[in-house]
Amino acid sequence: MKKRLLKRPEPNLDESMIGYLLRLSDANCYESLSPILSLLDDNDCEVKAHKIRALCMGKLNIERLSHLTNKPQNTLNNLIFQSITLNKSQYFRVGHASISDELMNFRNPAICVQCLTESSYHRKIWTVASYIVCLKHLSLLQDTCSTCHSVFNWSRTNLLKCRCGAEIKAADSRQVESSETLLADMTAQAVTGHSIKGHPLIKDMQSFYAVIHLGYMLSSRYSWSNTELDLSSQIISNRHTEALNAFKPFANWPESFHQFLTEIVVINRAIYPAFSKPALLFRLSMALDRSPLRKLQPDIYQAVEYELENFIRSEQTPSILLKPKNQNLMQEKLLSKEETKNMLSVSDSSFARLIKINLKSPSSDEKYSLDNVTELRDILLRLVTLNEAAKILRLSLHNTKNLLKSGIITAFRGPDVDGYRDILIDTKVLNDLLTAIGNSVKPKSIHEVIPLSLYFKKYHYNSTHTFDELIHAALEGRLSIVNFDKENGLLGVSFSKDELLQLIDIKTKNKETNELLSINDVIVALNSYRDAIYRIMSAGLLKYQMATINIKSAQRFVSAEELDRFKTKYILPSEIAEIFQTNATNISERTMHLGIKPVSGPTIDNGLVYIFERKDIISINKQELDKLQSYKTRTGRPKKEQMTPKNKAKTDYMDAQTVAELLGDNANIQKVSRLVKKGFIQAVQHNGELGNKRYFKSEVVLQYLAEFRNNPHLIKLQDIPTWLSINKRRLEIDWLKSGRLSLINDGLGQRYAHVDDLENIKKLRISALSTQELAESTGKTRQDVNNAIRLGKIQPISGPNYDSFPNFLFDRTSITKLL
Ligand SMILES: [Zn+2]
Numbered sequence: 001m002k003k004r005l006l007k008r009p010e011p012n013l014d015e016s017m018i019g020y021l022l023r024l025s026d027a028n029c030y031e032s033l034s035p036i037l038s039l040l041d042d043n044d045c046e047v048k049a050h051k052i053r054a055l056c057m058g059k060l061n062i063e064r065l066s067h068l069t070n071k072p073q074n075t076l077n078n079l080i081f082q083s084i085t086l087n088k089s090q091y092f093r094v095g096h097a098s099i100s101d102e103l104m105n106f107r108n109p110a111i112c113v114q115c116l117t118e119s120s121y122h123r124k125i126w127t128v129a130s131y132i133v134c135l136k137h138l139s140l141l142q143d144t145c146s147t148c149h150s151v152f153n154w155s156r157t158n159l160l161k162c163r164c165g166a167e168i169k170a171a172d173s174r175q176v177e178s179s180e181t182l183l184a185d186m187t188a189q190a191v192t193g194h195s196i197k198g199h200p201l202i203k204d205m206q207s208f209y210a211v212i213h214l215g216y217m218l219s220s221r222y223s224w225s226n227t228e229l230d231l232s233s234q235i236i237s238n239r240h241t242e243a244l245n246a247f248k249p250f251a252n253w254p255e256s257f258h259q260f261l262t263e264i265v266v267i268n269r270a271i272y273p274a275f276s277k278p279a280l281l282f283r284l285s286m287a288l289d290r291s292p293l294r295k296l297q298p299d300i301y302q303a304v305e306y307e308l309e310n311f312i313r314s315e316q317t318p319s320i321l322l323k324p325k326n327q328n329l330m331q332e333k334l335l336s337k338e339e340t341k342n343m344l345s346v347s348d349s350s351f352a353r354l355i356k357i358n359l360k361s362p363s364s365d366e367k368y369s370l371d372n373v374t375e376l377r378d379i380l381l382r383l384v385t386l387n388e389a390a391k392i393l394r395l396s397l398h399n400t401k402n403l404l405k406s407g408i409i410t411a412f413r414g415p416d417v418d419g420y421r422d423i424l425i426d427t428k429v430l431n432d433l434l435t436a437i438g439n440s441v442k443p444k445s446i447h448e449v450i451p452l453s454l455y456f457k458k459y460h461y462n463s464t465h466t467f468d469e470l471i472h473a474a475l476e477g478r479l480s481i482v483n484f485d486k487e488n489g490l491l492g493v494s495f496s497k498d499e500l501l502q503l504i505d506i507k508t509k510n511k512e513t514n515e516l517l518s519i520n521d522v523i524v525a526l527n528s529y530r531d532a533i534y535r536i537m538s539a540g541l542l543k544y545q546m547a548t549i550n551i552k553s554a555q556r557f558v559s560a561e562e563l564d565r566f567k568t569k570y571i572l573p574s575e576i577a578e579i580f581q582t583n584a585t586n587i588s589e590r591t592m593h594l595g596i597k598p599v600s601g602p603t604i605d606n607g608l609v610y611i612f613e614r615k616d617i618i619s620i621n622k623q624e625l626d627k628l629q630s631y632k633t634r635t636g637r638p639k640k641e642q643m644t645p646k647n648k649a650k651t652d653y654m655d656a657q658t659v660a661e662l663l664g665d666n667a668n669i670q671k672v673s674r675l676v677k678k679g680f681i682q683a684v685q686h687n688g689e690l691g692n693k694r695y696f697k698s699e700v701v702l703q704y705l706a707e708f709r710n711n712p713h714l715i716k717l718q719d720i721p722t723w724l725s726i727n728k729r730r731l732e733i734d735w736l737k738s739g740r741l742s743l744i745n746d747g748l749g750q751r752y753a754h755v756d757d758l759e760n761i762k763k764l765r766i767s768a769l770s771t772q773e774l775a776e777s778t779g780k781t782r783q784d785v786n787n788a789i790r791l792g793k794i795q796p797i798s799g800p801n802y803d804s805f806p807n808f809l810f811d812r813t814s815i816t817k818l819l
């Protein structure tokens with residue numbers, strides 16, 4: 001290939017690839033991009049939307065382009081938007097910034113006529129959808145022809161001429177106020193420098209996008225829908241309005257945010273008079289829950305949450321009455337199917353189902369009444385997820401589902417309603433329920449009352465009625481509500497104690513002295529946890545009986561004598577450590593190493609904890625037990641003999657079968673393969689020299705065993721509850737889910753925690769409590785604890801807004817403050 005183009009203009013530093021190709025075409029008097037594209041690629045010279053994107057990303061033959069233009073490849077590479085993948089999302093390198101796909105507009109060129117007049121080339125930054133205003137000329141970029149009103153595309157080689165032949169003039173572009181340049185300014189900062197300055201939440205294009213996206217979810221779309229903000233698909237003038245609108249709550253952080261919240265509260269209070277203050281902000285809470293912010297931008301997430309809490313705490317309850325809706329324009333206007341669809345702005349499949357169920361079947365000309373469509377759109381804007389409904393009512397998800405199942409509240413959309421994937425509830429329905437509750441209050445000051453929160457804690461487990469039956473009874477007047485504090489949602493309901501206990505058929509007499517012990521009592525007595533106790537029972541070591549005591553279904557109970565018998569005969573590891581005043585680390589393993597055989601446990605009968613016979617324990621020598629703390633399995637290698645390959649294989653290598661046997665616990669060759677696949681051990685490369693078997697270096701295998709099988713510094717996940725004297729659920733929620741304790745996987749599904757980490761947690765737990773633990777030890781609900789934080793009565797020592805953890809920890813002194 002010897003040909004070069006006749007005219008070979010210099011590329012500019014901030015020029016886009018597509019722009020340069022256009023300029024080349026124009027300079028060489030081609031009327032479209034096609035001739036140049038066919039020179040670059042023998043097969044494909046069509047100009048299509050996806051082709052433009054590919055060209056911008058550099059998917060073209062740079063070598064040929066370099067030859068055609070006689071420019072070094074480096075110079076040409078500089079015109080490209082390099083594509084990078086971060087956290088599974090696509091980003092483009094524009095100058096110094098990494099810009100997410102959603103903020104790139106490859107489809108339609110946007111231009112500043114004055115810039116082009118000064119120097120006729122397409123600037124890279126014009127492709128970024130948030131760069132809406134030319135900062136040099138303070139005018140809105142143009143992407144639409146003022147003569148034929150069509151959106152520009154890349155088919156013209158001269159950017160200043162529309163397809164219709166009209167010239168694009170600077171006079172057609174709108175001048176903007178300096179207050180409208182904020183977003184373009186931040187974009188330019190990110191592209192030309194390394195960071196964005198002057199906004200407390202925004203540092204780079206990622207946080208920039210996150211903030212706009214959140215603002216967008218809050219202001220202008222269905223917050224239950226998962227559709228991403230897509231600025232790039234809109235024409236400039238709409239994009240400008242939409243982006244500025246989305247950014248409004250954050251424009252002057254945090255004052256603008258408080259202003260925004262005040263407006264929401266004022267409007268919503270008129271619509272939902274029965275909602276608590278936090279419930280009035282349901283859109284915000286749902287948007288926060290559903291936005292990817294929490295994971296991708298935890299700092300912004302926390303800042304928003306913090307200001308929200310501040311707002312709820314300080315809010316002065318402004319209240320206005322909404323003006324009645326404008327009724328004057330209500331002549332029966334009809335909308336076409338297309339207009340209806342645009343107005344509802346939902347997906348095609350949603351649209352079909354929504355109109356089928358909710359709109360009157362269209363007249364023969366397929367038209368819908370504007371009234372009906374507007375009403376449907378209003379409902380769609382009010383919908384919340386089941387999760388959010390639970391928050392508004394201040395119930396658990398489970399109890400909210402019960403209300404739904406029993407028909408006390410109804411879903412507007414959902415799998416059973418219109419086939420939509422999520423259950424969505426009209427907030428009006430929730431307001432109606434709370435209003436009905438509020439209307440049925442009959443104050444009876446003489447009677448003792450039971451708030452719903454207390455009912456859940458104390459009576460619900462033994463109640464003969466489900467929660468929804470209780471609400472039903474209250475709504476029908478069979479159960480008196482004597483107080484309703486709407487700030488606490490349904491939890492703010494208080495019943496008359498006499499009536500409630502009568503209804504749920506609970507006898508308040510004291511239990512008899514010869515009582516049966518519940519599972520909870522046994523857990524406490526043996527200092528173990530629920531699942532372990534069930535395993536001990538199913539191993540036949542502890543006899544139980546089924547009984548129905550204050551509970552609808554029969555439960556397991558243990559007699560006091562049986563528990564005594566068990567405790568005299570058997571002993572659990574935690575008690576061994578206690579008796580010998582020794583470290584509880586690996587106490588079971590150490591006990592077994594002294595030759596004492598457990599009767600039950602992980603390696604015996606798949607029990608969850610080891611159980612020893614008490615009589616065997618008496619013979620243990622404390623010093624020997626203590627000495628074993630530093631015990632480590634020998635990891636010495638076998639002696640070497642002659643170094644023939646076969647001999648070497650025998651001594652230095654192990655085959656898969658041997659490895660499996662060493663792994664123990666019914667390990668097989670498949671398990672060994674899993675370890676290889678996951679990179680824990682590697683097979684020796686012997687190229688058939690040792691037959692067709694796979695061999696492993698003994699050293700490597702023993703190292704693995706030392707690390708995971710015999711390592712006194714690692715505690716198995718299932719032993720952690722005993723080790724920390726914590727129940728499984730609390731371990732899971734307070735320590736694992738929150739990321740305060742991380743586990744190590746051995747590649748075979750067994751997970752461990754490091755002893756050092758556990759020691760630290762143990763120490764911490766002496767002085768610290770989780771929210772649930774604090775609630776339990778003070779007889780309050782978690783909600784009470786959260787309220788106490790909000791009111792400044794107690795202060796967490798760790799948690800959201802304090803450090804990076806998602807759950808709270810409190811100093812034990814908080815107990816007295818809460819009581
Ligand atoms: Zn300009």
Ligand SMILES: [Zn+2]
Pocket residue numbers: 145146147148149150162163164165166
């Ligand atoms: Zn035109």
